[in-house]
Amino acid sequence: xxxxxxxxxxxxxxxxxxxxxxxxxxxxxxxxxxxxxxxxxxxxxxxxxxxxxxxxxxxxxxxxxxxxxxxxxxxxxxxxxxxxxxxxxxxxxxxxxxxxxxxxxxxxxxxxxxxxxxxxxxxxxxxxxxxxxxxxxxxxxxxxxxxxxxxxxxxxxxxxxxxxxxxxxxxxxxxxxxxxxxxxxxxxxxxxxxxxxxxxxxxxxxxxxxxxxxxxxxxxxxxxxxxxxxxxxxxxxxxxxxxxxxxxxxxxxxxxxxxxxxxxxxxxxxxxxxxxxxxxxxxxxxxxxxxxxxxxxx
Numbered sequence: 001x002x003x004x005x006x007x008x009x010x011x012x013x014x015x016x017x018x019x020x021x022x023x024x025x026x027x028x029x030x031x032x033x034x035x036x037x038x039x040x041x042x043x044x045x046x047x048x049x050x051x052x053x054x055x056x057x058x059x060x061x062x063x064x065x066x067x068x069x070x071x072x073x074x075x076x077x078x079x080x081x082x083x084x085x086x087x088x089x090x091x092x093x094x095x096x097x098x099x100x101x102x103x104x105x106x107x108x109x110x111x112x113x114x115x116x117x118x119x120x121x122x123x124x125x126x127x128x129x130x131x132x133x134x135x136x137x138x139x140x141x142x143x144x145x146x147x148x149x150x151x152x153x154x155x156x157x158x159x160x161x162x163x164x165x166x167x168x169x170x171x172x173x174x175x176x177x178x179x180x181x182x183x184x185x186x187x188x189x190x191x192x193x194x195x196x197x198x199x200x201x202x203x204x205x206x207x208x209x210x211x212x213x214x215x216x217x218x219x220x221x222x223x224x225x226x227x228x229x230x231x232x233x234x235x236x237x238x239x240x241x242x243x244x245x246x247x248x249x250x251x252x253x254x255x256x257x258x259x260x261x262x263x264x265x266x267x268x269x270x271x272x273x274x275x276x277x278x279x280x281x282x283x284x285x286x287x288x289x290x291x292x293x294x295x296x297x298x
Contacts (some may be wrong), residue, residue: 001230001238004092009230009242012223017249017270019219020087021257023078024212031204032078033188034196035211040070040215042183051171062172063179065157069224070154070180071187071195076146087145088260091250093132093147098240099125100155105236109162114281117237124244124276130269131247158236161228169225169232241280244273 001009026035054062080092100120105111113121166172188196230239248270254260262270 001234005230005233008226008241009239009243012226013242013245014249015218015244016243017251018079018253019215019223020091020250021253022211022214022219023081024087024254024258025207026215026221026267027078027081028209029205030211031188031192031196032075032082033184033191034200034203035183035208036070036075036078037181037188038212039074039215039220040066040177040181042212043220043232044174044181045178047170047221048178051168051174053175054166054168054171058164058166059175061160062166062176064166065160065172066176066179067183068153068186069157069176073150073157075184075187076150076153080143080146080150083143083146086088086254086260087258088247088251088254088262090143090147091133091254092128092247093144094151095128095244095247097151097158098243100152101158101236101240104155104159105162108159109236111221111235111237112238114283117241117280120241120276120279120283122276124241124273124281127269127272127274127276128244128247130158130227130272131251131266132146134263134269135266160241161231161235165232166228169229170221172228173221173224228242238280239275244277248273 023035030038053205077090077094081087085093102113102117102121106113161172227239230242251260251262251266251270255262
């Protein structure tokens with residue numbers, strides 16, 4: 001991976017980690033249905049008025065991505081956080097999507113998994129399990145299962161991007177959000193009827209507005225534009241592991257904002273996750289350097 005692309009991937013991962021605490025702020029005043037629906041409404045508007053709508057199969061892929069991304073990923077995460085999952089642990093468990101993505105890419109796209117990458121994945125997985133085991137926080141089985149479902153949804157979204165290879169990534173994000181938003185508003189109405197929308201203005205506190213706008217424009221439009229470009233450009237095994245940086249940022253941010261406690265054993269497990277990511281990054285860089293030499297020799 002080129003240094004600039006790697007730096008952008010790391011930046012996005014750190015932003016995404018902070019995003020879980022931003023979600024928690026929004027959930028203080030809004031239901032998971034409305035918070036997610038407003039996020040995607042603003043991700044779509046006003047961008048859809050300035051970018052061309054995808055056509056044909058591209059629009060089908062965009063719509064499928066939008067529903068999975070908006071409902072299967074982020075509404076499910078928000079719901080899990082109302083069921084007892086803390087921002088830090090939510091950011092952590094969601095990163096199982098990295099492993100789901102690599103396996104699905106191997107199964108359906110025939111992308112190879114190199115042994116060093118496999119080793120890095122195993123190391124990071126051990127660290128990820130360790131952080132969950134050592135976390136000093138109250139969680140629920142329901143919340144954990146919901147976030148794992150969200151992780152699987154995200155991995156399928158990654159596969160959709162790799163298969164459809166959208167040309168205009170901003171248009172892809174804007175129009176997929178335009179598909180997700182009405183579905184989420186409909187779910188909010190099915191959940192609570194008109195009561196979901198009555199008095200909505202009273203719930204739009206400064207924290208709620210900040211949460212919606214940060215999620216819409218920083219996390220979704222910027223973050224997923226960069227991430228999806230990387231997924232389109234590089235093998236999944238080179239990109240997906242960067243998401244394992246998300247829980248590092250997520251846990252630290254949650255500790256600062258909400259007092260989520262990190263034990264010494266948790267930090268040791270986090271160090272193992274970072275070691276696994278280092279193995280991934282180094283092995284990918286070595287493979288890229290060796291590729292031209294191997295080609296010349298052939």
